[in-house]
Amino acid sequence: MLKDVSFGQYYPVKSFVHNLDPRLKILFLIGYIVAIFLAREFLALGACALVLIVAVLCARIPLGKVLRAVKGILFLVIFTAVVNLFFHSGDKVYWGGEPVLWQWKIFRITQEGIIFSAFLVLRLCLLVIGSSLLTYTTTPVALTDGIESLLSPLKLIRFPVHALALIMSIALRFIPILLDETERIMNAQKARGACIDSGNLFRRMKAIVSVLIPLLLSAIRRADELGEAMDARCYSGGNARTKYKKLRLTWRDPIAFSVLAALIAGVAVMFVFPVFPI
Amino acid sequence: MRIVAEHLSYIYNAKSPFAVKALDDVSLTVEEGEFFGLIGHTGSGESTFVQHLNGLLRLPSSLKRRKKKDGATLTVGEFDLTSKKTNFRALRRKVGMVFQYPEDQLFAETVLDEVAYGYKNFAEKRPDREETERAVREAVEAVGLDYESVKDMSPFDLSGGQKRRVAIAGVIVTKPEILVLDEPAAGLDPLGKREVMELLHRLKESWCKTVVVVSHDMDEIAENCTRVAVFSEGRVEYVLPPAELFKHTEELLRLGLDIPLTAKLVLALKERGVEIDCDYTAEDFVSKVLARGGRSC
Structure with missing residues (x-):
């Protein structure tokens, strides 16, 4: 059941998107998020969706995986939809000014409310799928390399960029290890009769303690061992360290860049001169 | 209790690029009273197999199975592990399972609490203090530790071999009929190894009717087991008594095993x-x- 944690898991296939430069992928994601928030009408959001669909197809990631990212925030999506459906009263139109389709006490549904909540749901889904696409197509190592490279200007003000990147990559690397470890310990305690996924709340809490303590101990031990191993290899941080895999731009990057630039430009134009305003 | 497995298959991370076939059509019978050995190159499916025995890994339910048509069945004593109605708690009480490096699962403040954990979990109604202490004392003494001197110690202050004994005591405290151990001697020094194997023998004689052990130590297998199953890439290659098995020297070496x-x-x-x-x-x-x-x- 722990294996179902899918957000942030790398999906190992070779594809156009996988081979993009991680630095650019991070910047693309930021640009894409900006575009989504600039989009004020369905046409602009539709353009974002189109770009995303093309990206997902190019990344060769199965649809089920992509949708699972949305499943993770399903509650948030439904909550947003319901709240906006009942309480959105429109920016331009004042209370009672717009056609009310259905009303019960303070709950009211208007045509505008329906459109607006659909818009928000679409926006949320695009956001989450877009972000998960980054982690599906980029290994944790590439991701931290990208972040380190993007943050490197901060070295000028003596910000420990390398240390930060190292911490991040170690943390990411340890997630699957600790997940495996948790499963192992959970199995061991289940074999001793711990009620981890059944029984009342109190018994479950007690059972969780029997998993957490060994897990914490093993995490500390692993951290200790890793520190010693790094020390034994004379690891000394970022000064003059060279990289085995240098990040280089390839022919793919300008293509992806122009697509995204066109999207942002288009959405920005629609932001200033709306075509079909909501 | 008899263990009968037929056509057992198991795939980790099914339907994903990480899919690994761990068991492939395994059929195996372990009679009551056996000291049964499972050997195989690391990752050949022995550990996956033993985790089925107390329902930590489950067979697909009968509905799904009918679709797959592989006819997998597994019964342990009177428990039918393919049925959804199986009482897994009762099963786990009867089938004790000691994992690899069992000392990693220790968590309680004292040895007494640690060993009592399983006992209290499996008890029908809340056992009183005396009853618990009696059961814990028996189990701790059965693994060859001095109850009075260790009962109030923190399990983390013990030596490696002692920790492992405490962990084993925490499993046998419910008097399981079948004791399953996954490499019980791994990571111990030669003396510790010998002691653990002697301990298993004692337990087999006086405590648990059947012992199933996964091991890489062929000397121990040859000394102790009544029958041995050899796993290779998720399949069972042979099930033989050691006296027969080790005549197949060449095949064993080819499978990456020692003799x-x-x-x-x-x-x-x-x-x-x-x-x-x-x-x-x-x-x-x-x-x-x-x-x-x-x-x-």
């Missing part, structure tokens, strides 16, 4: 023209060699 020292000696003697036919325990080997020597020298 016991006695088998190596038998081979070396054979090369020099001395044929010895023994059951590969040290005792039998020595007596056969002496018998031979008496005649020829």
Whole structure:
């Protein structure tokens, strides 16, 4: 059941998107998020969706995986939809000014409310799928390399960029290890009769303690061992360290860049001169 | 309790690029009262197999199974593990499971609490203090520790071998009928290894009717087991008593497995023209060699 944690898991296939430069992928994601928030009408959001669909197809990631990212925030999506459906009263139109389709006490549904909540749901889904696409197509190592490279200007003000990147990559690397470890310990305690996924709340809490303590101990031990191993290899941080895999731009990057630039430009134009305003 | 497995298959991370076939059509029967060994190169499916025995890994329900048509069944004593209605708690009480490096699962403040954990979990109604302490004392003494001196100690202050004994005590405290151990001697020094194997023998005699052990130590397998199953890439290659098994020296080496020292000696003697036919325990080997020597020298 722990294996179902899918957000942030790398999906190992070779594809156009996988081979993009991680630095650019991070910047693309930021640009894409900006575009989504600039989009004020369905046409602009539709353009974002189109770009995303093309990206997902190019990344060769199965649809089920992509949708699972949305499943993770399903509650948030439904909550947003319901709240906006009942309480959105429109920016331009004042209370009672717009056609009310259905009303019960303070709950009211208007045509505008329906459109607006659909818009928000679409926006949320695009956001989450877009972000998960980054982690599906980029290994944790590439991701931290990208972040380190993007943050490197901060070295000028003596910000420990390398240390930060190292911490991040170690943390990411340890997630699957600790997940495996948790499963192992959970199995061991289940074999001793711990009620981890059944029984009342109190018994479950007690059972969780029997998993957490060994897990914490093993995490500390692993951290200790890793520190010693790094020390034994004379690891000394970022000064003059060279990289085995240098990040280089390839022919793919300008293509992806122009697509995204066109999207942002288009959405920005629609932001200033709306075509079909909501 | 008898263990009967038929056509068991298991795939980790099914339907994903990480899919690994761990068990492939495994059929195996372990009779009550056996000291059953499972050997195989690391990752050959032995550990996956034993995790089925107490329902930590489950077979697909009968509906899904009918679709797959592989006819997998697994029964442990009166428990049918393919049925959804199986009482897994009752099953786990009867089938004790000691994992690899069981000392990693210790968590309680004292040895007494640690060993009592399983006992309290499996008890029908809340056992009183005296009852619990009696059961814990029995289990701790059964694994060869002095109850009075360790009961109030923190399990984390014990030595490696002692920790492992406490962990084993925490499993046998419910008096399981079948005891399953996954490499119980891994990571211990030679003395610790010998002690753990002797402990298993004692437990088999006085405590648990059946012992199933996964091991890489062929000497231990040759000394202790009544029958051995050899796993390779998720399949069972042989199920034989050690005396028969270690005659297949070449195949075992081909599967990446070792052979016991006695088998190596038998081979070396054979090369020099001395044929010895023994059951590969040290005792039998020595007596056969002496018998031979008496005649020829």
